[in-house]
Amino acid sequence: MHVWAVLFLSFTIPLFGDNTISSSVPKDYTPTFINVNEELPTRYKSVVEDSLYLQLIMLSSIGALAMMPEDITNWNAAKLEEKSLSQRWKEHVTTTPVWDNDNWAINYIGHPISGAWYYTMGRNDGLSIGESAALSALMSTFVWEYGYEAFAEVPSIQDLIVTPLFGSILGEGMYILEGKLDQKGGEVFGSRALGNVSYFFLDPLGRITDGMKNALLFFRIDLDVTMSIQTYPQFRAIPHHLTGEPTDSILYSDREIGFIITFR
Template identity: 80%
Template sequence: MRYRILFLLLVTINTFADNTLYDTLTQLSPQSDNTLRALEVSPDPMTVQENNFSVVGSIDDDIKDYLPTAMNVNETLPYRYREVVEDSVYLQVVMLSSIGILAFLPEDITNWNAAKLEEKSLSQRWKDHVSTKPVWDNDSWVINYIGHPVAGAYYYTLARNDGFTIGESAAFSTLMSTFFWEYGYEAFAEVPSIQDLIFTPLVGSLFGEGMFMLEGKLDQQGGVVFGSKGLGNISYFFLDPLGSIADGLKDTLLFFRIDLDVTMSIQTYPQFRVIPHHLTGEPTDSILYSDREIGFIITFQ
């Protein structure tokens, strides 16, 4: 049985990292073109003029460029990236759980006005928030300058323990904190925060590398702290909680004899609108295609 969770997060990944993962993602974005293309529904070539666009084309030649396309991330990335892709899927469970916990916290902690949030639908709130410039939020300094960097460190150590380099782990922390959290889950409740966009990945990566070094020292001591293996295991958990949770979820599924194959795909969707035939002078309506929307498809099998 296949369960698919579709994340239509309509934002561009602004993560600058010189590695194969980043290069693969950025290749998905089409070249920017200020000229929009209008295609006739019939196979005959046609010319459309409306406002500032004028294009000649046919469905056979052009529409293939705007059909939904998908790329299986697991198969495209080098083998050493596949583990972090799978762990990233389990990470979404943690992120969704965090949103659920935040929703029940007092308003003076989250600054989420429940009454105001209910004025719009979830989708409309998300669109409004991600299309608004980041703001300087009023969260407490503990949340902004301790809580968020610690979260960034946890993203970092997850990737680092999966074999990523320092630069790749920092890019992964940026991707998770910016794309999946600030412009993803949390954007359903608030406008992205300037402090969070900066301090979560930047300071978090510094913290994360220190935590990774502490894990190395713990390994050298055989996982023992003050002569206790139990304290060592607790230390391992707090140094890489996201990785520990991902491993725990995998082991739980295996206990129930569920060998879950997790894959992540990236699919693009064409944005289009129908132009009535009376505006073009043609016998049939036309379709105006522009840039693509980018979505993530996570598949459990």
């Protein structure tokens, strides 16, 4: 049994050269399929799997933000309803990032902490400092700012800079604290409970994704989580009486790229 979930909106990439009209599929338009898990080195398996589980956390966060007062999120519900989800997303991601007016605590405390949590998840999955910083930038910029949050607002200049940059610096400090906690046997002031709480706040995303896996294993469900990239052409049929050809033709235009997560 397969359960499919779209990770990002599909988007178009213009092909080089003119569009072609043909009654058969040109070689350049042959659909391709890339299994990201298989293309990456084995040592990235844990972080890829955790990143895919992380999408459920991010989607939950969007739901929580949608229920918050407008004076906190600065999301105008009435204005958002004027356009469809896809229209809003395309408009926001193609607009130059703006300087937002969110509360300073959200921009300069909340976002660096979020970036740090992406970072510590990567470090605990075996990534280097540079790789973990790249993961923080990937998650905060492309998945969050230009992904989920772009359905509601234009990407923020502060968030694009502050979240991955200061998040990575803060995250490395948190990773070091985790190491010191390990040296003390996972105890804080002699308390294992305080140690567990500390572990959670130092790497909540990693702990939550581990919890998801363990919960599924409890019910004897061992999911094979895979991210893949599927490409395929857009096309439309052209009636033969419009082209003068003896049979209908097909007009191929831009190629679509879909990012897909598979749970099996």
